[in-house]
Amino acid sequence: MKNSKHKMKKSLGQNFLRDEKVIEDIINAAMITKGDVIFEIGPGDGALTKKLVETGARVIALEVDKDLVVDLQKKYAQYTNCTILHQDVRRFNLPAYLEKEKITSYKVVANLPYYITSSIIRFFLESETPPKDMTIMVQKEVAERITAKSGKLSVLGISVQYFAMPEIVMTVPAEAFDPVPQVESAVLHIKEIQKYGSRTKKYTKKFFQIVRIGFSARRKMLLKNLTKSTKYEKEQLQEICTHIGIAPTARAQELTLKQWHKLTQNM
Ligand code: SAM
Numbered sequence: 001m002k003n004s005k006h007k008m009k010k011s012l013g014q015n016f017l018r019d020e021k022v023i024e025d026i027i028n029a030a031m032i033t034k035g036d037v038i039f040e041i042g043p044g045d046g047a048l049t050k051k052l053v054e055t056g057a058r059v060i061a062l063e064v065d066k067d068l069v070v071d072l073q074k075k076y077a078q079y080t081n082c083t084i085l086h087q088d089v090r091r092f093n094l095p096a097y098l099e100k101e102k103i104t105s106y107k108v109v110a111n112l113p114y115y116i117t118s119s120i121i122r123f124f125l126e127s128e129t130p131p132k133d134m135t136i137m138v139q140k141e142v143a144e145r146i147t148a149k150s151g152k153l154s155v156l157g158i159s160v161q162y163f164a165m166p167e168i169v170m171t172v173p174a175e176a177f178d179p180v181p182q183v184e185s186a187v188l189h190i191k192e193i194q195k196y197g198s199r200t201k202k203y204t205k206k207f208f209q210i211v212r213i214g215f216s217a218r219r220k221m222l223l224k225n226l227t228k229s230t231k232y233e234k235e236q237l238q239e240i241c242t243h244i245g246i247a248p249t250a251r252a253q254e255l256t257l258k259q260w261h262k263l264t265q266n267m
Pocket of ligand 1: 042112114
């Protein structure tokens with residue numbers, strides 16, 4: 001299956017999957033049925049694409065590397081359930097595409113390019129038209145941050161858990177890829193995705209503004225960060241924190257998702 005002609009582009013995060021068992025496990029974790037529409041980001045030389053197409057689902061694969069797109073379009077020309085688009089995912093007009101193709105529901109299944117993992121996840125979760133679920137290969141350390149429990153939350157963990165339920169399906173050794181990357185990987189399944197976390201766009205904006213301010217200087221106390229960058233006086237913020245059960249000495253990473261919500265509602 002190795003594509004000897006293709007010169008790997010490290011800058012595009014090109015580490016291709018070579019372990020058939022891992023590919024099978026991703027397909028199983030995605031729980032695909034024939035009527036599904038799947039967006040694959042970065043099909044590469046098509047290792048995962050092939051198995052996705054074989055499920056009978058409709059596959060739409062977005063690849064930024066023109067050389068790979070040419071090969072893939074040739075390879076999948078005879079499959080009516082596969083579309084290969086030459087497209088940078090970050091510039092993809094998803095709502096327009098969904099409307100044009102009359103797609104009302106879709107999933108994302110991908111071995112992501114790691115250099116833009118969080119922007120791809122945010123692109124889909126924050127979309128006007130989010131996916132039903134996402135099954136994605138990411139760097140193991142990133143998967144752990146995304147699924148971190150209360151008390152160890154980061155901005156990344158909060159940004160995913162605000163919208164959905166992420167869980168690690170399995171970890172994947174570096175040797176499953178070619179070339180072998182320097183990091184371990186993990187497959188994440190992000191389910192129960194809700195538009196704006198079922199809240200309004202305005203609330204969501206405010207929530208993340210507060211979270212970003214809270215984390216602006218990680219070593220400093222939350223209260224200090226909030227006093228510096230919001231219109232509130234220190235005493236007012238102290239009162240709000242006490243009211244919702246946040247210790248005045250707390251640092252941002254110690255808060256639970258629920259406490260971030262309470263803070264947003266009280267400010
Ligand atoms: N799916 C293949 C596999 O599992 O073997 C390849 C995965 S590789 C980790 C990531 C792929 O994403 C590469 O093919 C790369 O060219 C592509 N890619 C990188 N940046 C992209 C972008 N901005 N938009 C779309 N695809 C991108």
